[in-house]
Structure formats: structure tokens, C-alpha cells
Amino acid sequence: xxxxxxTIDIAGYDFGRTAxxxxxxxxxxxxxxxxxxxxxxxxxxxxxxxxxxxxQTDRVLDVWYGFVADHPHLIxxxxxxxxxxxxxxxxxxxPRFAQWxxxxxxxxxxxxxxxxxxxxxxxxxxxxxxxxxxxxxxxPIPLRYLVAFxxxxxxxxxxFLAAKGHSLEQVEKMQQAWFKAVTLxxxxxxxxxxxENHA
Amino acid sequence: xxxxxxTIDIAGYDFGRTAxxxxxxxxxxxxxxxxxxxxxxxxxxxxxxxxxxxxQTDRVLDVWYGFVADHPHLIxxxxxxxxxxxxxxxxxxxPRFAQWxxxxxxxxxxxxxxxxxxxxxxxxxxxxxxxxxxxxxxxPIPLRYLVAFxxxxxxxxxxFLAAKGHSLEQVEKMQQAWFKAVTLxxxxxxxxxxxENHA
Numbered sequence: 001x002x003x004x005x006x007t008i009d010i011a012g013y014d015f016g017r018t019a020x021x022x023x024x025x026x027x028x029x030x031x032x033x034x035x036x037x038x039x040x041x042x043x044x045x046x047x048x049x050x051x052x053x054x055x056q057t058d059r060v061l062d063v064w065y066g067f068v069a070d071h072p073h074l075i076x077x078x079x080x081x082x083x084x085x086x087x088x089x090x091x092x093x094x095p096r097f098a099q100w101x102x103x104x105x106x107x108x109x110x111x112x113x114x115x116x117x118x119x120x121x122x123x124x125x126x127x128x129x130x131x132x133x134x135x136x137x138x139x140p141i142p143l144r145y146l147v148a149f150x151x152x153x154x155x156x157x158x159x160f161l162a163a164k165g166h167s168l169e170q171v172e173k174m175q176q177a178w179f180k181a182v183t184l185x186x187x188x189x190x191x192x193x194x195x196e197n198h199a
Numbered sequence: 200x201x202x203x204x205x206t207i208d209i210a211g212y213d214f215g216r217t218a219x220x221x222x223x224x225x226x227x228x229x230x231x232x233x234x235x236x237x238x239x240x241x242x243x244x245x246x247x248x249x250x251x252x253x254x255q256t257d258r259v260l261d262v263w264y265g266f267v268a269d270h271p272h273l274i275x276x277x278x279x280x281x282x283x284x285x286x287x288x289x290x291x292x293x294p295r296f297a298q299w300x301x302x303x304x305x306x307x308x309x310x311x312x313x314x315x316x317x318x319x320x321x322x323x324x325x326x327x328x329x330x331x332x333x334x335x336x337x338x339p340i341p342l343r344y345l346v347a348f349x350x351x352x353x354x355x356x357x358x359f360l361a362a363k364g365h366s367l368e369q370v371e372k373m374q375q376a377w378f379k380a381v382t383l384x385x386x387x388x389x390x391x392x393x394x395e396n397h398a
Binding site for chain 2: 035143149188
């Protein structure tokens with residue numbers, strides 16, 4: 001819990017401090033949680049996953065950044081419109097992405113969390129992309145990639161969840177809870193992408 | 200392959216006959232396939248899955264329809280704006296949904312398939328929802344549920360993939376290929392939901 005209480009000094013990491021408010025109600029969130037079949041057991045499994053992943057986030061990020069770097073159609077969104085990767089941007093996003101892993105495992109899905117999901121969402125769209133890091137990269141991240149990323153972000157986590165000697169059954173529980181939490185967040189991040197009346 | 204060649208007589212099932220064209224290029228599709236890490240092994244695993252699932256689609260549909268029926272916020276989209284479930288609508292969608300399982304496993308991801316993904320997508324939005332079945336149900340399916348459904352549609356498939364005596368490793372391969380194919384399609388279905396320049 002200590003990780004949640006202290007102020008975390010990561011550039012552009014505004015959890016609990018953003019002025020952005022999510023238009024999603026508690027009931028909307030509850031319906032989404034039901035739709036991804038999220039239970040108290042998943043909450044517990046995510047807490048365990050947080051402990052398992054705490055000292056591995058850098059290696060997870062190596063995998064994810066490697067995946068993006070290997071695909072020109074993905075690194076484009078960290079690059080100038082001319083196609084030059086922006087190292088400053090990649091460097092600034094990375095610790096936020098690492099913190100997002102731990103937040104996914106440890107933060108309660110409450111109002112502050114919901115508001116920050118909206119902030120993250122906006123940072124993928126024309127509304128706020130590049131603003132936080134003051135860069136000029138390709139904008140926006142297309143919605144289809146936001147959705148498609150559910151697969152690699154879920155599947156690549158399995159080896160890391162299995163790296164601390166838990167039973168296959170425990171790893172599978174963590175993996176499913178992670179899958180649900182990632183899908184839930186992609187659903188929330190899709191909100192500002194939707195045309196009128198379709199969110 | 201016989202299943203793909205013969206004309207399938209399901210109300211509203213217009214695969215290969217729809218006038219809808221997907222604006223996605225072959226390159227767009229290739230990039231999406233790379234993003235969900237889809238390989239030739241996944242194609243082979245899906246073919247096996249098609250054989251495994253062929254005589255189980257009715258039971259899969261029982262599970263999915265049960266899940267929707269158990270959640271008022273989901274059955275609403277098969278109901279009148281007043282909240283009355285429309286049995287005719289549920290009955291007509293069901294064989295198309297069963298065919299979708301087999302199409303996901305067996306159809307090549309080619310131009311005809313891509314065009315039909317766009318048709319399926321439109322049938323979830325204000326553009327075409329209810330039209331095919333001439334009903335007056337709540338419209339549209341919100342984008343967040345389209346994304347969130349990746350979880351139940353993926354996770355509930357595992358027991359069915361394991362029901363025909365394949366090894367754990369084979370089942371896991373089929374399960375991952377199914378997860379990729381479902382995520383790919385949700386990404387394609389998100390296209391007509393997106394506001395300008397965000398698809």
C-alpha cells in the first residue's frame with residue numbers, strides 16, 4: 001500500500017492530481033467490471049501479481065519497447081511525422097508505463113483511478129497526445145491499435161508472472177486477472193475515441 | 200473447406216454477398232495481424248479449433264446467451280427501448296453467431312472476410328443495427344462493451360477447445376489463436392465507431 005500513498009515522482013505522472021474527470025459513473029464501471037467477469041478473486045490475484053512484477057517492470061518494458069521498435073507501423077507513433085523516433089518521448093513514457101503496470105495491480109478501481117484512465121485515454125487522442133511530453137509525434141494512436149494491443153500486453157506478461165515460483169494454477173489466476181484488467185482499461189480508453197452517442 | 204464453399208442459408212448472413220466494402224487496405228490488415236502477433240501456426244491452430252468446435256457451437260451459444268441474459272445492462276441491446284427482450288431478434292442472431300465461430304476458425308483473412316468484418320461492425324452501430332432483423336432494439340452497442348467482450352468471448356471458449364481430448368499444449372495453442380482472432384476482429388469492428396481521423 002505504501003506505493004499508493006507516497007507521491008511518485010515520474011514526469012507527467014499525474015495520478016490523483018489531474019483536473020480530468022471521467023464521465024463514467026460508478027454504475028457504468030460496475031457494468032464494465034461485470035462484462036469482463038471481474039471478481040474479488042481477480043483483485044486478490046492482481047495484488048499478488050503486483051508483488052511478483054515489482055522488480056521486473058524494467059524487463060517487461062524491454063519486451064514491450066522491443067516489440068514496438070521491431071514494427072515500423074508502431075514506432076511511428078513515437079516518431080516525428082517525418083519518421084524519426086523521438087528518444088526524449090520514449091524515455092519519458094517508459095517510467096510511466098512501468099508505474100501503470102503496478103497501478104493496474106494495486107490501485108483500487110475508484111473515482112481517482114477512473115479519472116486517471118480518462119486522462120490516459122485523452123493522451124492517446126488528438127486532445128492530449130504529445131502535450132504531456134511536449135513532443136511532435138504522429139497523432140493520434142489509431143483506435144484499432146489501442147484495441148489490438150490487448151493481445152501483446154496480455155500474452156507477454158505470462159512469463160513474468162511465472163518467474164517467482166508460483167504454481168501453474170496461481171500463475172493462471174494472475175494471468176486471467178491481468179487480461180481482465182487490461183481489457184477493462186482498453187474499454188475505458190476507447191471512450192474519447194467514439195463518435196457521438198457510441199461511447 | 201466444404202463449409203466455406205457452399206452457400207449457407209442463415210437469415211441475414213451475407214458473407215460474400217454484402218455490398219459493404221471495408222476501407223482497410225491489405226497493408227492495414229497486415230499491420231493489425233502483426234500487432235496481435237498472428238502467425239501461420241495460429242492459422243493452423245484455428246483450423247483445428249474449427250473441427251473441435253463444429254458440433255459444439257450450440258453449447259457455446261448457450262453459454263454466451265446465458266451470460267447476456269444474466270446481465271440487464273447487456274440484454275438491453277436485444278430489447279426494446281422499453282426493456283422488453285425481443286425473442287425474434289435473439290433467435291435470428293443466434294445461428295449467425297454460431298456461423299461466426301466457424302468463420303473465425305476457417306475463413307482466410309482476405310478481402311471478402313475484411314468486407315464482412317466491416318458489415319458486422321456497422322450492424323453494431325447506428326448505421327445498421329436492427330436493420331438486418333427489422334427490429335426496434337436499443338442502439339448502438341456502446342464501443343466500451345464491444346471492447347470488453349473480448350474477455351468473455353475468449354475465456355469461455357477454453358473448455359470447449361479442451362473437450363475433444365487434445366493435449367494441454369494443443370488446447371493452449373488453439374486458445375491463444377482464438378484470443379488473437381477475437382482481438383483482431385474487435386479492432387476491425389471498432390472502425391466505424393471512431394470519430395474523424397481516429398480509426
